Amino acid sequence: MVKQERAARTRQALVRAAAEVFARDGFVMASLSSISKKAGVSNGALHFHFESKQALARAVADEAAAIVRTLAAPARSGAADPLQRLVDATHALMGRLEHDVVLRAGFELGTGSPRRSDSPDLRGQWQMWVEGVLKDAEREGALAADVSAADACVAVVAATVGFEQLGAQDRTWRSPATLVQFWDLLLPRLASAQTLRALVSGGTPAAAPERT
Amino acid sequence: MVKQERAARTRQALVRAAAEVFARDGFVMASLSSISKKAGVSNGALHFHFESKQALARAVADEAAAIVRTLAAPARSGAADPLQRLVDATHALMGRLEHDVVLRAGFELGTGSPRRSDSPDLRGQWQMWVEGVLKDAEREGALAADVSAADACVAVVAATVGFEQLGAQDRTWRSPATLVQFWDLLLPRLASAQTLRALVSGGTPAAAPERT
Numbered sequence: 001m002v003k004q005e006r007a008a009r010t011r012q013a014l015v016r017a018a019a020e021v022f023a024r025d026g027f028v029m030a031s032l033s034s035i036s037k038k039a040g041v042s043n044g045a046l047h048f049h050f051e052s053k054q055a056l057a058r059a060v061a062d063e064a065a066a067i068v069r070t071l072a073a074p075a076r077s078g079a080a081d082p083l084q085r086l087v088d089a090t091h092a093l094m095g096r097l098e099h100d101v102v103l104r105a106g107f108e109l110g111t112g113s114p115r116r117s118d119s120p121d122l123r124g125q126w127q128m129w130v131e132g133v134l135k136d137a138e139r140e141g142a143l144a145a146d147v148s149a150a151d152a153c154v155a156v157v158a159a160t161v162g163f164e165q166l167g168a169q170d171r172t173w174r175s176p177a178t179l180v181q182f183w184d185l186l187l188p189r190l191a192s193a194q195t196l197r198a199l200v201s202g203g204t205p206a207a208a209p210e211r212t
Numbered sequence: 213m214v215k216q217e218r219a220a221r222t223r224q225a226l227v228r229a230a231a232e233v234f235a236r237d238g239f240v241m242a243s244l245s246s247i248s249k250k251a252g253v254s255n256g257a258l259h260f261h262f263e264s265k266q267a268l269a270r271a272v273a274d275e276a277a278a279i280v281r282t283l284a285a286p287a288r289s290g291a292a293d294p295l296q297r298l299v300d301a302t303h304a305l306m307g308r309l310e311h312d313v314v315l316r317a318g319f320e321l322g323t324g325s326p327r328r329s330d331s332p333d334l335r336g337q338w339q340m341w342v343e344g345v346l347k348d349a350e351r352e353g354a355l356a357a358d359v360s361a362a363d364a365c366v367a368v369v370a371a372t373v374g375f376e377q378l379g380a381q382d383r384t385w386r387s388p389a390t391l392v393q394f395w396d397l398l399l400p401r402l403a404s405a406q407t408l409r410a411l412v413s414g415g416t417p418a419a420a421p422e423r424t
Contacts, residue, residue: 028240111377123378147397154393155367158385161377162370166335178366185363189401 011049013039015063018056019105027057027109057109064106065120071096072129082137083191084199086130087183090160091203093126094174097164107164127157142195152190176202223261225251227275230268231317239269239321269321276318277332283308284341294349295403296411298342299395302372303415305338306386309376319376339369354407364402388414 017039021030032053036046050056071092080088096103110122134149134156143152159182167174183201191199229251233242244265248258262268283304292300308315322334346361346368355364371394379386395413403411 026240028238111380151393151397154390155371155397158372158374158378158394159367159370160374162373165373165377166370173370181363181366182370185359185367185401186398189397 007049010039010041010045011059014041014046014049014056015059016102019060019102022057022060022105023101023108027053032056060102061106061109061120061122064103064109064122065125067096067100067103067106068093068122068125068129072126080204081142081195081198082133082140083142083187083195084204086133086137086156087187087199087201088203089129089133090156090179090183091176093160094163094167094179095176097167097174098171104168108168111165123157123161126160127153130157130160137195142192143190144192147190155186179203219261222251222253222257223271226253226258226261226268227271228314231272231314234269234272234317235313235320239265244268272314273318273321273332273334276315276321276334277337279308279312279315279318280305280334280337280341284338292416293354293407293410294345294352295354295399295407296416298345298349298368299399299411299413300415301341301345302368302391302395303388305372306375306379306391307388309379309386310383316380320380335369335373338372339365342369342372349407354404355402356404359402367398391415 014035017035018030020038021035025031025034030053032046033043035056036043039046050059072089097107107122110120131149131153134143134152137143137152138149143149163173163178163182172178180201183199187196187199187201226247230242230247232250233247237243237246242265244258245255247265247268248255251258262271284301309319319334322332343361343365346355346364349355349364350361355361375385375390375394384390392413395411399411399413400408
């Protein structure tokens with residue numbers, strides 16, 4: 001293995017180990033030595049890659065932000081109806097939260113008051129994406145006549161942040177079954193009658209890989 | 213002032229000061245000396261009332277739990293429709309979160325992973341109350357025919373936890389206007405046609421005092 005490749009792997013192992021330790025102990029109590037131990041590297045190697053715990057937190061949050069961008073990428077779901085893309089993205093997000101500690105730690109690092117201001121704001125990023133897709137739905141006439149994108153955004157963003165938070169203590173909250181209950185309730189109110197017939201509250205195959 | 217009364221006041225000042233310091237610095241970083249200083253009492257007085265920071269956190273969480281019980285008291289809204297009681301309770305909860313640091317700190321202490329297990333679970337308490345009032349609504353025929361109390365509970369609990377969380381960084385999320393948007397969206401789906409006509413998404417006067 002060439003040197004550069006080995007360095008990239010070590011860095012990646014440190015980011016993952018940091019996410020696990022942050023998720024278990026919280027940022028404040030997490031120690032650099034637990035992180036290097038979990039990553040199977042020396043303290044020296046840790047300091048070669050990251051100058052501080054703050055720098056590690058930043059790397060975890062950046063990687064989590066990249067994951068959210070991938071999950072919510074507009075290209076991803078191609079021609080699908082915007083509301084279906086929204087449903088799919090919530091399934092993909094909850095599925096990924098379930099099995100990816102980096103994403104969980106990234107959201108966790110962004111909470112608490114005051115939020116660490118140098119971390120990317122994952123919830124803000126998610127909210128902007130939801131707003132965008134709901135505006136697409138509004139423009140395409142996929143929303144019910146008496147529902148605005150802004151109203152729908154309030155309910156969807158608040159509920160998904162709730163699922164993420166509640167799921168940290170009880171995984172049922174981010175299960176596919178809970179999301180289906182939510183969408184079965186909400187979609188008949190959000191969608192125009194014509195759009196509603198084609199929507200699948202359990203998500204379409206585009207969202208499925210994240211659930212494996 | 214008799215001695216007992218003075219002791220009760222000191223204890224109360226310490227609980228409020230602890231809530232303020234927990235909300236500002238987080239539980240882990242909060243120092244007992246900042247708390248006694250903010251309460252205007254000596255360290256000795258603090259230790260007379262509370263043996264540890266953990267004991268202070270427990271007192272904050274207990275007081276927050278008592279506030280939630282009061283806000284959600286079934287007797288409170290008397291004969292009102294269960295769905296109106298639910299709308300009113302969400303307005304009362306968000307209004308109180310806005311101006312009561314003890315309630316905010318109580319919710320905050322219950323989050324994070326792992327949750328401190330000896331604190332009362334405020335979200336669990338809120339969820340049980342929401343479940344109960346939605347079951348009342350179901351029994352009284354106030355829900356739409358194709359909506360179950362369980363489905364409604366998922367959406368309402370997740371969204372209110374989301375409002376609480378998002379509101380910690382941006383107060384707009386727990387404003388009356390945001391709640392009205394949410395209920396205007398959700399109630400036409402939740403309520404039977406007959407019930408819907410009487411519902412006020414902005415809350416009835418029973419909820420108003422908490423907004424002052």
